[in-house]
Amino acid sequence: MGRPPCCDKSNVKRGLWTPEEDAKILAYVSNHGIGNWTSVPKKAGLNRCGKSCRLRWTNYLRPDLKHERFAPEEEELIIKLHKAIGSRWSLIAKKLPGRTDNDVKNYWNTKLRKMLQKMGIDPVTHKPFSQIFSDFGNISGISNTGNLNKSLNSSLMSKPDHQFSSAILTTTEPSCFKKTMEERVQEYNPTVTHPTSWDFLAQFPVHDTKQSPLFFNEAPLITPTCTFTWSEFLLSDPVFSAEFQHQQEQYDFDEMLSPTNSSTMAMAHNDLSSCNITSTGSDDDWYLNRSVGRSTYGHGTVNNGLEENNNAADHAAYYSSSASSFVDRILDKDRELHSQFPPLLDPSFDYY
DNA sequence: AAAATCTCCAACCGCACCCGT
DNA sequence: CACGGGTGCGGTTGGAGATTT
Known part of the structure; x- marks a missing residue:
């Protein structure tokens, strides 16, 4: 018998994240820090799998990321x-x-x-x-x-x-x-x-x-x-x-x-x-990068012109x-x- | 101009490991 | 020690935009 899924896949949203969802994650992390991701969706008011929240934070929202x-x-x-x-x-x-x-x-x-x-x-x-x-x-x-x-x-x-x-x-x-x-x-x-x-x-x-x-x-x-x-x-x-x-x-x-x-x-x-x-x-660069660089809301990636080569x-x-x-x-x-x-x-x- | 194909990457999946109980 | 929940990880997929036909 395999392990049960971490959440009910049929009842959680999947796919690209919206700015509103990102804002909720950011707000939650700034208030509570990271950890126990399975409870994050409920506490942050998100209809997402906890694993998905963790991934979004780890791969995109973390302030130390270069974009x-x-x-x-x-x-x-x-x-x-x-x-x-x-x-x-x-x-x-x-x-x-x-x-x-x-x-x-x-x-x-x-x-x-x-x-x-x-x-x-x-x-x-x-x-x-x-x-x-x-x-x-x-x-x-x-x-x-x-x-x-x-x-x-x-x-x-x-x-x-x-x-x-x-x-x-x-x-x-x-x-x-x-x-x-x-x-x-x-x-x-x-x-x-x-x-x-x-x-x-x-x-x-x-x-x-x-x-x-x-x-x-x-x-x-x-x-x-x-x-x-x-x-x-x-x-x-x-x-x-x-x-x-x-x-x-x-x-x-x-x-x-x-x-x-x-x-x-x-x-x-x-x-x-x-x-x-x-x-x-630089951590300070991050918000600049997010504003002039790429974002992944809605219709995929928008580049700043230097991104692709x-x-x-x-x-x-x-x-x-x-x-x-x-x-x-x-x-x-x-x-x-x-x-x-x-x-x-x-x-x-x-x-x- | 439209269709087909390609490229890219965010997000997902499932397994393995870690760690607290 | 065994168990179970949380997390880390690598492989894969889906779909939007770009490019080619």
Whole structure:
């Protein structure tokens, strides 16, 4: 027998909150503080589930929340923390003052995940696809070039925004696909005149480990081709290595991280310990943000013009202006790695 | 101009954990 | 120790606005 619901769902209001309802929550909290949310609806005169009240307060009404767009430093930190600990949004949010787990989760799902995919980085493993293919080439029984080429061919037949499907492991696709890597890359992005393997790989949609466990999850089948690891690369990165010097002084991550999953957590400990973010938010800004920023009453979100940054030009500007960013350094390292994989760099390489 | 599709994010759901009794 | 209510958390959904066809 399952647990009874926290309230009678049929008799409580659901959906978007009105300014009047928000005012009641704010008035209640200012008078009584937070706690015992199940009794809040009754005491505050709201026809809402207590859980819904708590969520509204936690995710939107709390005075310490930031409502402006994520800063580049915040984006970088989210990516780094996600690499270290995965989708533990509440832990990640704790390192981003003024952000909630819901904020971080939404931002990851709508922006960062897609951005990494477009850059050729698998947002699940945070590895460039090149490294994944390198590992792929060493899987027993499918290591010969012909099969690998056919597999690559198969994946190229899919549209970029589609998830990387298990089709990569099939060899039954039509064999009429004969474009070179350079042609494919330039077709995808005409501004690339001398595509690297990275550009080539950036075409590939991301692999979904849930849908296609054969590729990633059967770890014993995969034997890395070289001793390089991305965690070591990150540790050697000049920016991050400086941060590592202060690791234990800044955070007690043993407290944050569960003792289970020791190897992953050990890495997480290293990566997380380097995080050092300074709060840029101000409580005083909040009411200003609420008045000039966005609100979510009635018809959804109203932005102040700075909120959204969806176009590619802005992204390009950001990544060129935040010189030698986290991702840039990964790209540089990946190109270096590809010097060890010349066949993929040969313009005459034919995917057939 | 209208319809279709996409993007974004607030809100919801259900499970797990915490903690007081 | 067991139980039950409250809370935290991550995944998912619904729908409004934006963009594309």
